[in-house]
Amino acid sequence: MTKENIKLIINYLDKLFPDAKTELYYENEFQLLIAIIMSAQTTDKQVNKANKVFFKVFENPNDWLKLWQNSIQNYLKTIWFYKTKAKNIYRTCEILSKNGLNNFDTIEKLQTLYWVWIKTAKVFLSITKNTQVLGIDTHVHRVLNRLWIVKTKSPLETDKKVEEILKKEDLVRLHHTLILFWRYNCIARNPKCDLCELKQICRYYKEVNLTKNISKNQ
Ligand code: SF4
Incomplete structure (x- = not known):
């Protein structure tokens, strides 16, 4: 080419989408990371529908301490692979509540979290840090x-x-x-x-x- x-x-x-930005619903960077994890093999629409309710009780990584893995599953029921995603969100939050999301500021570091693949990491850094990926x-x-x-x-x-x-x-x-x-x-x-x-x-x-x-x- x-x-x-x-x-x-x-x-x-650029002409087609002059105001292009992510269509995922989130109110802080932590929620964005969780939304991207949830969006694997699932439409943003489905993820947003679940998260409009889920994110009311899940604002930061420490909120995993208040919820059982099973109750996280209940919030995610309408999305694909919700059991696996709930388990991995739970594990990821366990790490983030100890180490802080700010310490995961590279593709490599983000990939050490559960269910965070290279694509997840790049999408997250592109939106939050304008990283050129x-x-x-x-x-x-x-x-x-x-x-x-x-x-x-x-x-x-x-x-x-x-x-x-x-x-x-x-x-x-x-x-x-x-x-x-x-x-x-x-x-x-x-x-x-x-x-x-x-x-x-x-x-x-x-x-x-x-x-x-x-x-x-x-
Ligand atoms: S929509 Fe445009 S880019 Fe996509 S296959 Fe058709 S011609 Fe090609």
């Missing part, structure tokens, strides 16, 4: 491959590649705009290609249309 095309993509996403989940991985910014087989591989290709100063902004783009436009099953101004440079769009034309001519 040429530098011009990358610029074109960044500018288009890009959290790669399956969706961001899909969009970057569709556009051929990368040509990779897994989110982890994309994670390694993407920061070599994109400029550091673009990553914080892209972190937010890419999430909104996959959520509302470049959807997994039915991407809204007809409305998309990137179709001229999109590998996925070219491939799909090529296949359609071939089958039409057969």
